Amino acid sequence: MTLHVLAVDDSRTMRGLLDHALREAGFHVRLAEDGVDGLERLAEATPDIVITDINMPRLDGFGFIEAVRRQRAFRSLPILVLTTESAPELKARARDAGATGWIVKPFDEQKLVDAIQRVTTM
Amino acid sequence: MSGNDIREGFFEECEDLLEAISDGFAAMARGQRDSETLNAVFRAVHSIKGGAGAFNLDTLVEFAHKFEGVLDAVRSDQLKVDDVVLRLFHRAGDRLADLVALARDGQIANPADNAALVGELAALIDDDDGAADEAAAAAFVPVTFSLDLFGPADEAGPVRHVIRFTPHRALYTTGNDPALLFQALARLGDLEVSADLSRVPPLSQLEWDDPCIDWTLTLNTEADEAAVRDVFDFVDGLCDLEIVQEGAAPAVFLPPLIEAPPLLVPEIPADDPAPPVAPRLGPVPADPMPEAPAAVQQRATIRVDLERVDRLINLVGELVINQAMLTQSISEVKLPPGNRVEVSLDQLKRLSSEVQERIMAIRAQPVKPLFQRMARIAREAGQAAGKTIYFRTFGDATEVDKTVVERLGDPLTHMIRNAVDHGIESPEKRLTAGKPETGTVVLSAAHRSGRVVIELTDDGAGIDRPKVREIAIRKGLISADKELTDNEIDNLLFLPGFSTKTEVSNLSGRGVGMDVVKSEIQNLGGRVSFGSRPGFGTTVTISLPLTLAVLEGMVVEANGETFILPTTALQETVQADPASIHRIGTDGLFLSIRGGHIPILDLGVCLGLQDRPSDLKGRVLLLLENSSGGRTALAVDRVVDQREVVIKGLEGNYGHVPGIAAATILGDGRIALILDTDELASAMAAEPDPIPQRLAAAGG
Structure with missing residues (x-):
């Protein structure tokens, strides 16, 4: 069964890299440009996992994760944070918001796939 | 999309981001220092850092990181932006642009070149010794999860790990799932799972996120403890975790109270009516996700190779010429007025000129x-x-x-x-x-x-x-x-x-x-x-x-030859009327118009087609204004038409001919030269004849 991934990142480059890496791994990928866009994509179809950036315009990663978790259907949807930040207080904030895991950019493709496998049923 | 495309895309994105940074600083210079302006700059610097990291552009990452740190200090009100700070920001932005350009060209930037600027930036946030900054930079080392793959894995045979694992409630609310952790452990080696169900309440009191099971896991694996701990990376702090390594030999440890079946039963209680389980089971058939290309279509822009656009422009140029030739041939056939051919031709003309306009617009950039x-x-x-x-x-x-x-x-x-x-x-x-x-x-x-x-x-x-x-x-x-x-x-x-x-x-x-x-x-x-x-x-x-490919031109004839005159230079056309033409000196002819005197030049003479000006009677005078405001009246035999012509460069084959800008192909297939009126007029004016010059200046 193909895994569906929703990747949310405001950087065109990062979206391109994610798209490339995840497709190579055999996943279905959909992309969103920021938190607001991400929520819209999420309303269209439910992915198996969400990967999101933190620093984004309109709605940042924290707000996005909180908004996702407020929806009953997504209470246990795995959400991985993929960001350049690695400060413990930011990690704690993301976790409080409901993030499942935290990956520091730049990402290694295999590790990313491993992390996805670790939080999804594949 | 190949890695190279993505890399190229990154640099293209960098241009937009650098523009956003520059915009932000310009807005701040105008006094607009709200958080949205600042955040936009911060995000742009941050995105450059993120992308640069993906391509191992270390110097760029490092500099962007320091710059971002200072911007962050502004965001958190630790630093106030005054003119001095803003000037420094401008310089930092410039330096960032330089680093991007260097990276794009594949050159290695010398980190030492940034040292002075980095020092100034660091000084802004009282980071005198730079220690805190160094620490922050160190924190950004592109470590992903852990580097267990190359750990001391292949020492002695399998090691037995006994893991006691008690999830907290928050483990469930963050979308983590013990069952998945166990599966990950099982990939490392032989796993035995047992659950202590003694804390499980009656079904009616069960909460979906209530962690009421304590787990004991026994893992026989070649992997070291770091790899085992790595599995629990995401739930660190969301559970009680104890890992004991026992060596190859089985050891005595607290036996599990109840044996759990080897096949894992998700600990999410079965009576939970909420659908959180559904997404975990993969896509629901009734609600399939659209294929990714559909998402791509939502983008409002696409990137196109410039060569393709240029080829299109060339083709449309040919199309316009062809259409003009067709128009001419049909007019020579002399069809009855109002015939359908001409109506259709008219439409074709409109369409092709619109297509041309639209394609030109593709090349237009702010x-x-x-x-x-x-x-x-x-x-x-x-x-x-x-x-x-x-x-x-x-x-x-x-x-x-x-x-x-x-x-x-x-x-x-x-x-x-x-x-x-x-x-x-x-x-x-x-x-x-x-x-x-x-x-x-x-x-x-x-x-x-x-x-x-x-x-x-x-x-x-x-x-x-x-x-x-x-x-x-x-x-x-x-x-x-x-x-x-x-x-x-x-x-x-x-x-x-x-x-x-x-x-x-x-x-x-x-x-x-x-x-x-x-x-x-x-x-x-x-x-x-x-x-x-x-x-x-x-x-x-x-x-x-506006564009380098077509120009609106007046088709004129002089001495039996056809020429194109760019209408941009043209102010008006006047029928030569003897009453308004005055002779000054021997050859100086002037047109009196609305109180001014404008020197008359004969196009045929200008181009060396004839030695002396022809009689002006019945001829047309084109009033031209040059870029510095001087005016000239150019005498031609006849104005044939006004139309858009496609510019075909001459200089590649002939070098620069004074007075000639380029050439074009006419509707009948003949080639006509496009005139550079400024050059024509100034070439004539350069001849020593002070009186007309001064009069011209007075008149113009």
């Missing part, structure tokens, strides 16, 4: 990035000259052909350096003259009657005309007794080798003069002229065609 680069040039020039410069731009959104935008960089750079170096006075002089100490330089762009007009205005001292004249005489460019209008004196600055500055400055004096600016602008089909008022400043005006 001048904004160019203007932003110029802001930097102005800043640097001001610094080097010890003058404070206020640089403003207008009409950033004005669109010009891509090639024009690209090739305007050098001339504009030179003009701005000139303005700062020669135009703006020293601060002391400005104060003495009652002007503000800060000099203003304004760069603007606008569409004006089918052309793009770019103006650079400074509020400096203006052109010192007596001095220009004196230098021109000294250099033998003009004779000492020659009387010149202000305009003509200004135009001396365009002569090769002219420089008013006695000593070579480190800015403008690079062996490039306004003559080079002029020829570069002319190569783009443009014109450049000066306007200046002593004491008030100087304006350099560049007028450019």
